[in-house]
Amino acid sequence: MKNILETENNLFKPPKIGEIVEGKVIGRERAAVYLDLGIRGTGIIYGKEFFDAKDTLRDLKIGDRIFAKIIDLENEEGYIELSMAQAGKEITFESLRQKKEKGEVIKAKILKANKGGLISEISGIPAFLPVSQLSSEHYPKVEGADSSKILRELQKFIGKDLEVKILTLDLEQEQIILSEKIKEAEKIKEILKNYKVGSIVEGEISGLVDFGAFIKFGKENLEGLIHISELDWKIIEDPSEVVKIGQKVKAKIIDISDAKVSLSLKVLKKDPWKDIEKKYKKGGIVSGRVTKFNPFGAFVQMTPKIQGLCHISEFDSQQKMQDILKIGKKYNFKILLIEPKEHRMSLKLVSEKI
Numbered sequence: 001m002k003n004i005l006e007t008e009n010n011l012f013k014p015p016k017i018g019e020i021v022e023g024k025v026i027g028r029e030r031a032a033v034y035l036d037l038g039i040r041g042t043g044i045i046y047g048k049e050f051f052d053a054k055d056t057l058r059d060l061k062i063g064d065r066i067f068a069k070i071i072d073l074e075n076e077e078g079y080i081e082l083s084m085a086q087a088g089k090e091i092t093f094e095s096l097r098q099k100k101e102k103g104e105v106i107k108a109k110i111l112k113a114n115k116g117g118l119i120s121e122i123s124g125i126p127a128f129l130p131v132s133q134l135s136s137e138h139y140p141k142v143e144g145a146d147s148s149k150i151l152r153e154l155q156k157f158i159g160k161d162l163e164v165k166i167l168t169l170d171l172e173q174e175q176i177i178l179s180e181k182i183k184e185a186e187k188i189k190e191i192l193k194n195y196k197v198g199s200i201v202e203g204e205i206s207g208l209v210d211f212g213a214f215i216k217f218g219k220e221n222l223e224g225l226i227h228i229s230e231l232d233w234k235i236i237e238d239p240s241e242v243v244k245i246g247q248k249v250k251a252k253i254i255d256i257s258d259a260k261v262s263l264s265l266k267v268l269k270k271d272p273w274k275d276i277e278k279k280y281k282k283g284g285i286v287s288g289r290v291t292k293f294n295p296f297g298a299f300v301q302m303t304p305k306i307q308g309l310c311h312i313s314e315f316d317s318q319q320k321m322q323d324i325l326k327i328g329k330k331y332n333f334k335i336l337l338i339e340p341k342e343h344r345m346s347l348k349l350v351s352e353k354i
Contacts, residue, residue, distance in 0.1 A: 285334055
């Protein structure tokens with residue numbers, strides 16, 4: 001607590017308001033406690049400051065040493081006026097700051113839950129554990145990211161103790177942000193040294209979310225993410241179209257970043273774009289079904305796993321594009337560009353729906 005507690009070097013400096021000092025209890029009255037502050041004089045905790053800390057002060061005995069904060073250099077009776085309650089906050093925050101710097105693991109009892117995460121209290125200070133900072137084991141893997149289902153999953157932790165680390169500490173706002181996942185990050189990083197990008201692993205689908213599927217793999221039961229774009233060559237709206245929870249799969253590691261592992265199922269499947277130029281050629285006319293609109297244009301499906309894009313510039317505006325094209329309808333398009341390596345095909349509408 002070197003940042004806030006006095007040292008031998010400042011014992012001889014004049015006291016100042018806001019300073020944290022240590023004193024020995026030398027006397028007490030019904031609503032006051034007197035402290036010997038050494039060469040600085042005598043301090044007193046009384047009035048509102050006494051009642052704010054009465055539960056702690058009640059148990060003090062003559063000779064006990066405590067920390068307090070100077071709030072007045074000299075009151076009407078000549079005493080240095082002190083606050084134990086205010087000092088307690090700063091001492092508590094300093095202790096927590098040191099725990100944060102050391103990366104110390106602490107236990108947090110979960111008191112409440114909301115859609116954003118879990119609410120706790122550390123040393124009497126409000127603390128929040130965001131959903132994004134939960135460990136992979138506790139992360140709510142809810143299909144469709146249904147907020148009410150997420151809340152129900154989070155409420156299961158109320159009353160339980162979780163091992164966490166302090167992520168951020170805000171003295172002014174009197175708030176702590178906690179993280180459970182950084183506790184396991186170093187351990188995971190060490191385990192991941194046994195794996196490399198390009199490795200093929202066997203695992204089990206452990207959870208589905210709107211942006212992909214979680215997979216547990218290896219003897220260490222590591223968990224990684226297969227992004228929705230890496231589940232299959234075709235464009236899918238829901239991961240459950242391709243995989244189910246509990247399904248055994250083989251996947252390829254495509255990225256290892258810190259303690260995060262990204263994997264792919266589609267790279268182990270036959271690439272439908274390979275040799276595509278044998279079937280489709282630049283300038284050729286193809287029939288395709290419009291599947292989706294986005295700000296860049298309309299997606300057009302030629303086969304279950306081959307889609308092209310008819311760019312918005314072909315229609316002048318989003319509204320005009322949607323007036324001409326209808327989702328689910330088939331049209332004839334001219335191939336303007338084919339880029340097999342990038343899995344990209346540019347199209348131009350040449351006729352009305354067929």
